[in-house]
Amino acid sequence: MYKFIEQRDTTDALVELMKDITISNSDKEKIYNTIMMFRNTPKQQDRFVRAFGLKPPNFRKESIQEIAQSYNCSVSAIHSSLLAVQSTLYRIPYEYFLVIKEIYEKYKN
Numbered sequence: 001m002y003k004f005i006e007q008r009d010t011t012d013a014l015v016e017l018m019k020d021i022t023i024s025n026s027d028k029e030k031i032y033n034t035i036m037m038f039r040n041t042p043k044q045q046d047r048f049v050r051a052f053g054l055k056p057p058n059f060r061k062e063s064i065q066e067i068a069q070s071y072n073c074s075v076s077a078i079h080s081s082l083l084a085v086q087s088t089l090y091r092i093p094y095e096y097f098l099v100i101k102e103i104y105e106k107y108k109n
Helices: 004-022 025-036 040-054 065-069 077-091 093-109
Strands: none
Touching: 004 040, 004 077, 004 093, 025 040, 025 065, 025 077, 025 093, 040 065, 040 077
16 A cells, blocks of 8 residues: 555656656656556557657657647546546556656655
């Protein structure tokens, strides 16, 4: 139970940080590679990656509205995708979570 709580809290904190600060492209790529390893749909993964500018090589961050427009869907559908990926990160194997944790620790101050 403790690991789940740690993973949830750290993942949530990193997502909040990524909304407010710019992290290095190499760290973005690590997050990208972690996300792409797990079981979300390609559409959910793409929406998350675009919202936080995680896709190599350009790492372009897009607004929720831009993503919704490109998918011809609602903003709430994009939010649902972001939450689906985020909640998957709560349950990834601990060795993969350590990548997320390391990045969070690097930027939290």
